[in-house]
Amino acid sequence: MIHAFLKRNEENNIVSFEVTGHAESGAYGTDIVCAAVSALTIGTTNSLSVLGGFTPLVETNDEVEGGYLYVELPVGITGKQLTTTQILLESLLLSLKSIAEEYPNYVKLNYILD
Template sequence: MIKVQVFRNPQGRIERFRVDGHAGFADYGNDIVCAAVSVLIQNGVNSIEALLGVSLPAVSREGLVDCKIPVLPADESDRVQLLLESMLYGLRSLAEEYPKHVSFADNVRQV
């Protein structure tokens, strides 16, 4: 199962996201769920870098992406948050469509 974890500050802004595991929907190379998750993450992170010029520090290896969102000026942060929310919307939709293969946890840090 792919586990998507989102970590937000008390104001609801994304501070970090972590995606790990394998969907197990089909054999390696034919797993459409795994491919969809990969595309959403790659597009989200690459869009932030290409469109906004913001590099997101991330640990990335087979079956894992762990990304911490840097502290940014307010206007830049708002744009990054919008693109991240779009990415997470897609991941949440996949978790709803394929609940045996993708889990989604959205965590808000308490003060």
């Protein structure tokens, strides 16, 4: 199962996300749930860097160990960068929520308040 964690701060801004595990909804290379979550999270990470204009903290491990991606916003980003990042991260949240609702046996979404 894929577990996705999104962390919000006191201002209700998403400040990090973590995705771990594999959906195992299909054979290796044909798992559409895993592919969808991977595309969304990697795309969002790349968009944070390019559109946000900063380098987020990114941690990963290899797929053999179970799949893992952690992304955290740096401290001290500008107001414009924060606005951009929140649009991207709220969009990620909506997309992950849709996948979790459609495939509840393969994706679990968790929220954390800092």
